[in-house]
Amino acid sequence: MxxxxxxxxxxxxxxxxxxxxxxxxxxxxxxxxxxxxxxxxxxxxxxxxxxxxxxxxxxxxxxxxxxxxxxxxxxxxxxxxxxxxxxxxxxxxxxxxxxxxxxxxxxxxxxxxxxxxxxxxxxxxxxxxxxxxxxxxxxxxxxxxxxxxxxxxxxxxxxxxxxxxxxxxxxxxxxxxxxxxxxEDFPAFIVNRILLPMINEAIYTLYEGVGSVDSIDRAMKLGANHPMGPLQLADFIGLDTCLAVMQVLHEGLADSKYRPCPLLVKYVEAGWLGRKTQRGFYDYRGEKPVPTR
Ligand SMILES: CC(=O)CC(=O)SCCNC(=O)CCNC(=O)[C@H](O)C(C)(C)COP(=O)(O)OP(=O)(O)OC[C@H]1O[C@@H](n2cnc3c(N)ncnc32)[C@H](O)[C@@H]1OP(=O)(O)O
Ligand SMILES: NC(=O)C1=CN([C@@H]2O[C@H](COP(=O)(O)OP(=O)(O)OC[C@H]3O[C@@H](n4cnc5c(N)ncnc54)[C@H](OP(=O)(O)O)[C@@H]3O)[C@@H](O)[C@H]2O)C=CC1
Missing domain, CATH: 3.40.50.720 (NAD(P)-binding Rossmann-like Domain)
Incomplete structure (x- = not known):
């Protein structure tokens, strides 16, 4: 039954x-x-x-x-x-x-x-x-x-x-x-296999100085019609979770293309985990979110 x-x-x-x-x-x-x-x-x-x-x-x-x-x-x-x-x-x-x-x-x-x-x-x-x-x-x-x-x-x-x-x-x-x-049961399944490397790449784009937090999010919201910019989304998901997913992809698929961005590691080490700790790529402690870089 x-x-x-x-x-x-x-x-x-x-x-x-x-x-x-x-x-x-x-x-x-x-x-x-x-x-x-x-x-x-x-x-x-x-x-x-x-x-x-x-x-x-x-x-x-x-x-x-x-x-x-x-x-x-x-x-x-x-x-x-x-x-x-x-x-x-x-x-x-x-x-x-x-x-x-x-x-x-x-x-x-x-x-x-x-x-x-x-x-x-x-x-x-x-x-x-x-x-x-x-x-x-x-x-x-x-x-x-x-x-x-x-x-x-x-x-x-x-x-x-x-x-x-x-x-x-x-x-x-x-x-x-x-x-x-x-x-199928492979690291990060479907959505995160595709979404998290995109977010990690956005963090590399910030790390390498290609754009500011504001420019990167604005570019992807208005240029690719994403409802949230990738850094805003990373803060929303939680940077600890984003890092954990990248680590599972990196270890599980043994491919350097999944290496977590050192800047993501730094934010997590600082305890800046995004919205849930009030600080990540944005600072949420004031009236409006303010980019931290
Ligand atoms: C990491 C993983 O393992 C997998 C994942 O989840 S990856 C993340 C997947 N999620 C995404 O990609 C989300 C991307 N963002 C979006 O789709 C949209 O920004 C969104 C749906 C979150 C919000 O949509 P939006 O059009 O900006 O509307 P927004 O005005 O913020 O909210 C819509 C309404 O829902 C309400 N709302 C927001 N969160 C809510 C919740 N948890 N419960 C109930 N209502 C909620 C808001 O208060 C708002 O109500 P009002 O219109 O009355 O103000
Ligand atoms: N954030 C997202 O966008 C998504 C997350 N997920 C997955 O959902 C899960 C939860 O994520 P999320 O809700 O964002 O994380 P949160 O950090 O918001 O919540 C996790 C909760 O689990 C609690 N917890 C830790 N250890 C234990 C335990 N031994 N027994 C019971 N509770 C415990 C934590 O408590 P404390 O803080 O005290 O340690 C905390 O309250 C993760 O596996 C994540 O990958 C899936 C889809 C989307």
């Missing part, structure tokens, strides 16, 4: 985790939101509340739907609080050892039939699956940022992912009113 998903656990209440919880709750799923830091869960819930209020103000979500969706989300302070979930989506920091540890702990508490998924931007689904007791019930469900607004989800099967898990994931994504694209 195909598995029916009623309750979804989300691990990591950062910008992606809160977006995933948001769209799941609006689609009628019960949601348990977990993070290593309970304060993050509270701030994630506050962000969801605010983002749903924006949708109500725009008329894309009714106030009743917002109230009902908010009531479906509970804070899961401990991993044990995810025990009754039918699907758990991990969306913690983009570091393989962090994710492996989360999955091995999670397997101790969830039901044998629970599906496990990762929202990783780049890391091998097959390798993450191998850290669990159920590689056949493990899959990559890769949402795009900002989750409530972006239509695409990449579905990535590991070598062992079975058909039932794949079909249940397709049904799940469709119920979220999103469209999926299937990607």
């Amino acid at each position: 195909p598995l029916e998903i009623k309750k979804v656990g989300v691990i990591g209440a950062g910008q992606m985790g809160n977006g995933i919880a948001h769209v799941c709750a609006l689609a009628g799923y019960d949601v348990a939101l977990n993070d290593a830091d309970p304060d993050r869960i509270r701030s994630g819930l506050a962000t969801i509340n605010g983002n749903m209020a924006k949708q109500v103000a725009k008329g894309t979500v009714s106030e009743t739907d917002r109230q009902e969706a908010l009531a479906r989300i509970v804070a899961a302070d401990k991993t044990e609080d995810l025990a009754d979930c039918d699907l758990v989506i991990e969306s913690a920091t983009e570091r393989e050892e962090v994710k492996r540890k989360i999955f091995s702990g999670l397997c101790q508490v969830v039901k044998p039939e629970t599906l496990l998924a990762s929202n990783t931007s780049s890391i091998s689904i097959t390798r993450l699956a191998a850290a669990t007791d159920r590689p056949e019930r493990f899959i990559g469900i890769h949402f795009m940022n900002p989750v409530p607004l972006m239509e695409l989800v990449e579905l990535v099967r590991g070598i062992a992912t079975d058909d039932e898990t794949f079909e249940a994931s397709k049904t799940f994504v469709t119920r979220l009113h999103k469209t999926y694209a299937v990607a």
Whole structure:
């Protein structure tokens, strides 16, 4: 019998985790939101509340739907609080050892039939699956940022992912009113294999003095019709995540064309991770973002 998903656990209440919880709750799923830091869960819930209020103000979500969706989300302070979930989506920091540890702990508490998924931007689904007791019930469900607004989800099967898990994931994504694209399990899948080298190249363009932050973003917005400039987008994604994806591409494909720009490394070493730390290629601490170079 195909598995029916009623309750979804989300691990990591950062910008992606809160977006995933948001769209799941609006689609009628019960949601348990977990993070290593309970304060993050509270701030994630506050962000969801605010983002749903924006949708109500725009008329894309009714106030009743917002109230009902908010009531479906509970804070899961401990991993044990995810025990009754039918699907758990991990969306913690983009570091393989962090994710492996989360999955091995999670397997101790969830039901044998629970599906496990990762929202990783780049890391091998097959390798993450191998850290669990159920590689056949493990899959990559890769949402795009900002989750409530972006239509695409990449579905990535590991070598062992079975058909039932794949079909249940397709049904799940469709119920979220999103469209999926299937990607093979190679470093950074499809979107980030193409997008992140473009962002890294924009950072090289800055590093080599070809243009300023302002010129590079303006050039790509007005010259290539991108909704955000590549440096603005890098800040939006998070520079730690951008660097982690480039490292996975560089190591996984062993090709120097993926080497992370030293300027990206420097920003991450400074803790200037973009919007989430208020500083990256732009400084967000004032009224308007100001370029930092
Ligand atoms: C790294 C990975 O692994 C994969 C990735 O995700 S890569 C990143 C992929 N994402 C992108 O490339 C995004 C590129 N940017 C865009 O497409 C657009 O700039 C955007 C969709 C983010 C915003 O579009 P925009 O036209 O500039 O509209 P903007 O005015 O900023 O926002 C549209 C509305 O949505 C609202 N909104 C923004 N974020 C929201 C959220 N998380 N939830 C709900 N509403 C939101 C805004 O408040 C705004 O509402 P109002 O019109 O009432 O002000
Ligand atoms: N940013 C983006 O545009 C996209 C990101 N992704 C992927 O989504 C995932 C999350 O990214 P994003 O939301 O941007 O990152 P954030 O930094 O916003 O959030 C990550 C969250 O995970 C928490 N966390 C870290 N370790 C653990 C743990 N052991 N258990 C539970 N929670 C933990 C972090 O807490 P703390 O800060 O306290 O460490 C933080 O709250 C990554 O895999 C990323 O690659 C996918 C698509 C798009």
